[in-house]
Amino acid sequence: MTENTDTTGTESRPDPLTPVLTRRWQLDRSWSIDTYERTDGYTALRTALAAHPDQLINLVKDSGLRGRGGAGFPTGMKWSFIPQGPTGAGAKPKYLVINADEGEPGTCKDIPTMMADPHSLIEGCVITSYAIRANFCAIYVRGEALHCIRRLRRAVEEAYAKGYLGRDILGSGFDLDIVVHAGAGAYICGEETALLDSLEGRRGQPRLKPPFPATSGLYASPTVVNNVETIASVPDIVAGGSAWFRTMGTERSPGPKIYSLSGHVERPGQYEAPLGTTLRELLELAGGMKDGIPLKFWTPGGSSTPLFTAEHLDVPLDFEGAAAAGSMLGTTAVQIFNETVSVPWAVMKWTEFYKHESCGKCTPCREGTYWLVQILERMVHGEGTPEDVDTMLDICDNILGRSFCALGDGATSPITSAIKYFRQEFLDLIAAQPAVARPEQLADLTGASA
Amino acid sequence: MTLPEGNPEMNSREVTGPVEVTWTPVAADGPIVSPSYDEVTRQRAKEIIARYPQSRSALLPMLHLVQSVEGHVSQEGIRFCAELLDLTTAEVSAVATFYTMYKRTPCGEHLVSVCTNTLCAALGGDDIYARLQARLGTEDRPLGHEETAGEPGTPGSITLEHAECLAACDLAPVIQVNYEYFDNQTVESAEELVDALRRGEKPHPTRGAPLTDLRTVELELAGFHPDLAAVAEGPSIAPETVRGAALADERGWQAPARPAEHPALPPLPEKKS
Numbered sequence: 001m002t003e004n005t006d007t008t009g010t011e012s013r014p015d016p017l018t019p020v021l022t023r024r025w026q027l028d029r030s031w032s033i034d035t036y037e038r039t040d041g042y043t044a045l046r047t048a049l050a051a052h053p054d055q056l057i058n059l060v061k062d063s064g065l066r067g068r069g070g071a072g073f074p075t076g077m078k079w080s081f082i083p084q085g086p087t088g089a090g091a092k093p094k095y096l097v098i099n100a101d102e103g104e105p106g107t108c109k110d111i112p113t114m115m116a117d118p119h120s121l122i123e124g125c126v127i128t129s130y131a132i133r134a135n136f137c138a139i140y141v142r143g144e145a146l147h148c149i150r151r152l153r154r155a156v157e158e159a160y161a162k163g164y165l166g167r168d169i170l171g172s173g174f175d176l177d178i179v180v181h182a183g184a185g186a187y188i189c190g191e192e193t194a195l196l197d198s199l200e201g202r203r204g205q206p207r208l209k210p211p212f213p214a215t216s217g218l219y220a221s222p223t224v225v226n227n228v229e230t231i232a233s234v235p236d237i238v239a240g241g242s243a244w245f246r247t248m249g250t251e252r253s254p255g256p257k258i259y260s261l262s263g264h265v266e267r268p269g270q271y272e273a274p275l276g277t278t279l280r281e282l283l284e285l286a287g288g289m290k291d292g293i294p295l296k297f298w299t300p301g302g303s304s305t306p307l308f309t310a311e312h313l314d315v316p317l318d319f320e321g322a323a324a325a326g327s328m329l330g331t332t333a334v335q336i337f338n339e340t341v342s343v344p345w346a347v348m349k350w351t352e353f354y355k356h357e358s359c360g361k362c363t364p365c366r367e368g369t370y371w372l373v374q375i376l377e378r379m380v381h382g383e384g385t386p387e388d389v390d391t392m393l394d395i396c397d398n399i400l401g402r403s404f405c406a407l408g409d410g411a412t413s414p415i416t417s418a419i420k421y422f423r424q425e426f427l428d429l430i431a432a433q434p435a436v437a438r439p440e441q442l443a444d445l446t447g448a449s450a
Numbered sequence: 451m452t453l454p455e456g457n458p459e460m461n462s463r464e465v466t467g468p469v470e471v472t473w474t475p476v477a478a479d480g481p482i483v484s485p486s487y488d489e490v491t492r493q494r495a496k497e498i499i500a501r502y503p504q505s506r507s508a509l510l511p512m513l514h515l516v517q518s519v520e521g522h523v524s525q526e527g528i529r530f531c532a533e534l535l536d537l538t539t540a541e542v543s544a545v546a547t548f549y550t551m552y553k554r555t556p557c558g559e560h561l562v563s564v565c566t567n568t569l570c571a572a573l574g575g576d577d578i579y580a581r582l583q584a585r586l587g588t589e590d591r592p593l594g595h596e597e598t599a600g601e602p603g604t605p606g607s608i609t610l611e612h613a614e615c616l617a618a619c620d621l622a623p624v625i626q627v628n629y630e631y632f633d634n635q636t637v638e639s640a641e642e643l644v645d646a647l648r649r650g651e652k653p654h655p656t657r658g659a660p661l662t663d664l665r666t667v668e669l670e671l672a673g674f675h676p677d678l679a680a681v682a683e684g685p686s687i688a689p690e691t692v693r694g695a696a697l698a699d700e701r702g703w704q705a706p707a708r709p710a711e712h713p714a715l716p717p718l719p720e721k722k723s
Contacts, residue, residue, distance in 0.1 A: 014705065014706050015698070015701075015703035015704060015705075016701075016703060017694050017695075017697060017698040017701075017703045018698075018703070018704065018705035018706070019694065019695045019698050019704065019705060020705045022692070022694060022695045023695065023704075023705070025687060025691065025692050025695050026687075026692050026695050026696065026699070030687070031682070031686070043712070044712065047712045047715075051715045052718055054718055054719065055715040055716055055717070055718055056715065058715070058716040058717075058718075058719065059715050059716055062716055093503070102617045103614070103615055103617060104615070105567050105568060105569065105614070105615040105619075106569060106615070106619050107615070107617060107619070108617045108618050108619045108620055108621075110617075111617045111618065112687075112691045115657070115686040115687070116686065116687055116691065136503055142617070143514070143551045143629070143671055144551070144563075144613075144616060144617075144626060144629050145617065145629075146628075146629035146630065146658065146667060146670065146671065147630065147631070147657060147658040147659065147682075147684070147686060149670070149671065150659065150670070150675060150678065150681050150682040151682050151686070153673075153675065153678060153682070154678050154679060154682035157678060157679075179501050179502065181507075181510070181511070182510070182511060182514060182671040182672075182673075183510065183549075183551075184510050184513065184514070184549035184550075184551040184552055185549050185550035185551035185552075186548065186549050186550065187614060187615075198510065199507055200504070200506055200507055201506035201507050201508065201509030201510060201535070201545065202506075202509075202545060203544055203545055203548040204548065204549070219503060219504055236708075238712065238715075239708060239712050240708035240709065240712075240713070241708075241709060241712070241713030242716075243713070244706060244708050244709060244713075247706040248705065248706065256705060258694075259694075260619065260620055261620065262569055262619035262620045262622060263569055263572070263573070263619070263622070264572075267690075267693055268619075268620040268621075268622075268690055268693075269620045269689070269690035269691065269692070269693025269694060270620065270690070270691055270692070270693060270694050270695075271693065271694030271697075272694050272695070273694070285694070285697060286693070303568065333619065335568075335569050335619065337569075337572060341572050346568050346572065349566075349567065349568040349571055350567075350568050353567055353568070353614055353615070356614065357614065359548075
């Protein structure tokens with residue numbers, strides 16, 4: 001994987017937009033099995049079931065597909081960690097769990113995918129389950145995504161009726177049942193081990209790793225947890241091959257990706273483009289900044305990915321590019337904010353979110369997010385003190401890397417990146433406020449001037 | 451990463467906590483569970499349990515089922531789940547109190563959720579929430595988070611809440627009514643929406659199935675759809691959803707062509723050892 005092994009000899013760049021996952025979305029009743037089958041649906045499943053499961057794992061490894069839920073872990077490698085064989089952990093039942101608990105602020109790609117093309121996910125689930133030798137698959141959908149839940153359950157019903165699910169699928173001897181499971185409103189359940197606890201009927205709190213889900217996941221059995229977009233990509237990889245998949249994106253971040261543009265942009269929406277597309281290119285496709293008001297800050301992949309500014313318009317939005325520029329690709333939830341938005345206010349709102357969603361299991365995150373909200377709310381409401389910026393950085397330092405899971409780390413991202421790029425805005429905001437030793441004095445001050 | 455089997459703390463099936471104290475009821479013998487949990491509901495709970503390899507996985511859907519019966523998670527509902535899953539009421543309460551969709555007090559016919567996360571808020575979500583609080587509150591007091599305008603459960607009653615990101619950011623600001631999407635809202639459109647709900651009307655969501663009420667929707671979340679093929683229809687594709695796909699069509703852009711036939715899969719690796 002270190003050398004360019006492109007044997008087709010084509011150096012041509014793909015088109016600026018490459019609809020693969022989104023290619024059916026404009027079709028009439030795109031969610032029905034009729035439409036799906038008419039557009040090559042469930043043909044990859046036949047190819048897959050005729051192969052050895054390990055060949056599918058190798059195919060996905062060769063394709064370079066990386067997890068689309070934010071972390072970017074190589075999918076084929078994750079599948080290969082599932083112990084196989086007649087003894088030890090390999091003898092236990094294996095499970096596939098789909099993380100459809102889309103809730104990272106700004107992220108809105110999986111919900112349209114499940115609404116518009118649920119069968120691509122179902123077909124991906126059958127192929128993946130066959131590859132990892134799972135006979136039970138749960139799709140954990142956040143409860144608020146009610147219509148997705150209906151569409152998926154309908155798709156599952158249709159797939160059973162056609163013999164794509166159930167006993168002896170298409171005469172292969174392979175059995176699979178899928179349950180579409182509704183969550184109940186908790187951002188933390190997007191964290192894979194919290195999701196597993198939730199799916200087991202518990203409070204959704206993360207588990208200590210190791211052991212990893214690959215050996216000790218659902219019901220302490222080997223489990224693959226993958227994101228919706230990841231698994232919905234699998235049928236196309238089987239149908240097109242790894243070389244085709246690699247014609248899009250970059251060497252280490254191959255394939256197409258759904259970029260979700262939201263906020264102060266003329267035409268917000270879902271744009272599926274090769275990985276490595278820049279914000280400058282995406283903004284051009286989306287008609288530029290709304291009303292021509294200049295860009296101030298943006299997130300490359302949800303609120304847990306450190307902010308970028310107008311300096312970062314040409315950062316290639318792939319796993320390596322975003323990381324090299326000091327952020328993360330995350331879920332490619334590109335939230336765009338113009339000059340009218342106050343950075344301390346935006347950071348306060350995000351921090352209120354993390355405080356609300358912190359599961360309370362570990363102290364740095366539970367206490368840290370609580371105190372960060374206290375400081376930010378006080379500051380935004382006119383009672384900041386000159387020490388606040390340093391205090392917040394100090395608290396973030398005590399959360400980052402010291403929390404149980406990535407929620408705590410994510411909570412520090414907006415704050416530390418905002419202070420990095422917009423420190424003066426925080427200082428100016430505080431300087432413009434009346435100097436108070438104690439917040440409760442403020443009421444007297446404002447009362448006196450009225 | 452190969453570790454001793456299992457994770458005793460998180461995965462143990464045996465509950466080793468203290469034995470729950472059972473008080474002798476003062477009243478005569480009778481069912482512990484309220485009569486509101488009738489045979490149909492019990493049967494549904496058993497169907498939910500049968501879906502999973504292990505029964506406790508049924509707890510979240512069963513709590514949705516409880517809300518479909520009572521409009522919130524009551525103590526009786528907690529006992530109902532505990533009894534059927536062989537859990538203590540403390541274990542069920544611990545779960546019910548963790549998740550925001552489980553409401554501890556009776557809700558209105560409709561639940562109106564306004565996204566006030568950063569992006570929606572910047573585009574008007576905070577203003578929408580403030581206006582709805584005032585509109586649904588009394589003259590001297592705006593309606594608070596998870597409070598209900600009207601008598602809970604009666605037609606036209608509304609429980610209001612501010613919600614975290616509802617994953618429709620390209621359609622911001624968004625509101626959900628009973629978890630159906632009303633996209634691209636303004637202060638005015640949101641006010642018209644709740645006024646219509648208060649009058650007993652059921653405006654059609656931008657995306658989703660025709661509005662019913664919160665209890666019907668909770669039954670759906672538990673896995674019981676009145677007519678799945680029918681409710682799975684309805685609009686779901688906003689112009690924003692297909693902006694990229696439509697632009698690609700317009701410009702003649704597409705993904706690189708796939709091979710005509712499915713390519714051969716990579717060979718099996720050599721057997722190790």
